[in-house]
Each structure stands twice: as structure tokens, then as C-alpha cells.
Amino acid sequence: MNAPTPPPGRIRPPTADAVAEAARLLDAGELVAFPTETVYGLGGDATSDHAVARIFAAKGRPRFNPLIAHVADIAAAERIARLDDRALRLAARFWPGPLTLVLPRRPEGGVSLLATAGLDTVAVRVPAHPVALALLAAFARPVAGPSANPSGRISPTSAAHVADGLGARVAMILDGGECRVGVESTVLALTGPEPILLRPGGLAREAIAAVLGPIGDGTVPAEPDRPAAPGQLASHYAPERPVRLDAATVAADEALLAFGPDVPAGAAVTLQLSAAGDLAEAAANLFAHLRRLDRPDVRRIAVMPIPATGLGEAINDRLRRAAAPRPEPPAFE
Numbered sequence: 001m002n003a004p005t006p007p008p009g010r011i012r013p014p015t016a017d018a019v020a021e022a023a024r025l026l027d028a029g030e031l032v033a034f035p036t037e038t039v040y041g042l043g044g045d046a047t048s049d050h051a052v053a054r055i056f057a058a059k060g061r062p063r064f065n066p067l068i069a070h071v072a073d074i075a076a077a078e079r080i081a082r083l084d085d086r087a088l089r090l091a092a093r094f095w096p097g098p099l100t101l102v103l104p105r106r107p108e109g110g111v112s113l114l115a116t117a118g119l120d121t122v123a124v125r126v127p128a129h130p131v132a133l134a135l136l137a138a139f140a141r142p143v144a145g146p147s148a149n150p151s152g153r154i155s156p157t158s159a160a161h162v163a164d165g166l167g168a169r170v171a172m173i174l175d176g177g178e179c180r181v182g183v184e185s186t187v188l189a190l191t192g193p194e195p196i197l198l199r200p201g202g203l204a205r206e207a208i209a210a211v212l213g214p215i216g217d218g219t220v221p222a223e224p225d226r227p228a229a230p231g232q233l234a235s236h237y238a239p240e241r242p243v244r245l246d247a248a249t250v251a252a253d254e255a256l257l258a259f260g261p262d263v264p265a266g267a268a269v270t271l272q273l274s275a276a277g278d279l280a281e282a283a284a285n286l287f288a289h290l291r292r293l294d295r296p297d298v299r300r301i302a303v304m305p306i307p308a309t310g311l312g313e314a315i316n317d318r319l320r321r322a323a324a325p326r327p328e329p330p331a332f333e
């Protein structure tokens, strides 16, 4: 008798067999969630409009928001994008790693225009996770991969988080354990004369500036009504409960996200990002702690102040968006 078909959304340990099957699923246009060092990705064949459309549908993501193409190495990046001298220096120094480069797209590279939202640029990264790299090597094409969470919600840093948010919508979840970095990659545009930081992330601005010199902030010129990066959608990374920033004191019906040694007493529940005040440790804990504090029995999540240097820039960016006013639900429907 044949083995029963496994249920959708199943979590698999990342054996060679599971990785080979994941590559076959991608080839068949299915979605596979895969671990990276930053957060889990919702992977699909970046060269297939059909697979990319399924990613947008599974996440409920607006289609004007382009996706990152994950590749195995610099040579694979060169096939889909044009890397200038700045890009090559950053790639040599930081790939594999939590840096996404927005580069001129090579039309002959085959990346779906749906993945790039019709732009003439493409976001590329080589993730630093052995399971992701094994999958990219086995599949041998670029993998489109937004974070594997419903659009607007907290990004997943474990296979269980993926199963909670998107379980039934993916053919397989490769379980690579907890993500080491814990916040998404830094997105840097190298499409104009000045490098522009589109989204702070797991590689500190200071590390990039040490290679390229000072970098600008903001947006790349895009269509006026398009955010240049979802980092620019005000409400994002949001738990269900409201979030209060820069908390020096805490109320009995609040959950407290603490940082550093001097923690105010009195919260309903407290989780510590890093008692030692270590920003890398805090980034790694950020999303998992926000999920655990997002409990029906608390009114709000209060967050202690976190320094804005190094990885603190990405942590504060995610917290500001978690605290931003939420879009109004539609009046009808």
C-alpha cells in the first residue's frame, strides 16, 4: 500500500530527502517555507508567474510590494541582476548574510515581473543558512521569498510560527530551528549614485558604511503611490494587542517587553529581550517574544526603550511599525 499523502503545511526536519522533495515541490509551482538566518521565507519559483502569484495570495500581500529573489551565490546573483563595483564589494564581504541588494534587473535573467512588481530593479540576497543554501543549490533557480507570515503580522522565527500563520497554505515547512538573527535582512538600493537604505535590518548600517562610506535613507524613486519597500507601510509586524513604546513604568494589565538590567515591576507578564543589553540577543528574541506577549488576558504590550545604534536601528523600526495605528477595517464586506 502507498504511504498516505502527508497533510499540507507539514513540518519536516531538513534531511537530504526533505530538501530534495522541497526542490521538486518548487519545480512543480508549490510553496515551501524555508529557514534563513533572519526569518523564515515563503519560497516559490521566482521565475514562475504562477508560483509568485501563489505567494502573494497565500500572504494576502499587496502586489505592488516586490519580493526578494534568493540565490545560492554571487554567480547566481549575476545571472539575474547587474552588480557594479559597490555591489561586488558588499557581496564579497557580507554574502551569505542578512543583506539584500536592490540592483538593476537583467531582463534575460528570468525573474518573474510579478515578483519585481514590474520594476526594472530586483532585490537579491544569499541567505546564511545551511538549509536555505542546500535548497537553493538543489533547485538551481532563484527562489522568491517574503517572510512566511500573513501580510502585516509578525515575521516567523521558527517552523511552528510558520505553521501557526500559514500552515495549510504551504506544501512543506523545512524546519531549520530558530533563526539566529531574528530580524529581516537590511535592504540597500544600489540603483543610483548614492546607496540608499530602504529597510534597516540584520546587518547594521555601520557595517555597510565601513565598506561604502555614508549611506542615504529613504526611498528609491518609484511610482508615487507605491511604497518603495514595505518597510514604508506604517503598520507592519503587528501583534493583535496594541503596543506602547518607551515604557519607563508598567501597568498591571500590560505585558512588558524588557531590555537591560533595570526592569520596572508590576507587569502582568514580562519577557526579557536581553538582560545584558546586547542588541544581537535582543534582535534574535524580538519576534518570538512579541508573539508570546500577545495574549488575550493583557490589554497592551509595553516596550522599554532600546538604543538606536547597530541592530537597534532595525529593532526600533520594527517596534515603531508594531505600534503604528492600524488600517481601519473596511466599512462593508
Ligand code: TXA
Binding pocket: 036, 038, 039, 040, 041, 042, 065, 066, 067, 068, 100, 102, 116, 119, 121, 122, 123, 125, 127, 145, 146, 147, 148, 183, 184, 185, 186, 187, 198, 199, 220, 228, 229, 230, 231
Ligand atoms: O530577511 C529577509 O529579508 C526575509 C528572508 C525570508 O529573506 N525576507 C523578507 O522579505 O523580509 P519581504 O518580502 O518581507 O521584504 C522584502 C523587502 C520589502 O521591503 C520590499 O519592498 C523590498 O524588499 N524590495 C523587494 N524588491 C524591491 C525592489 N525591486 N525595489 C525596492 N525594494 C524592494
Ligand code: MG
Binding pocket: 146, 147, 155
Ligand atoms: Mg515581511
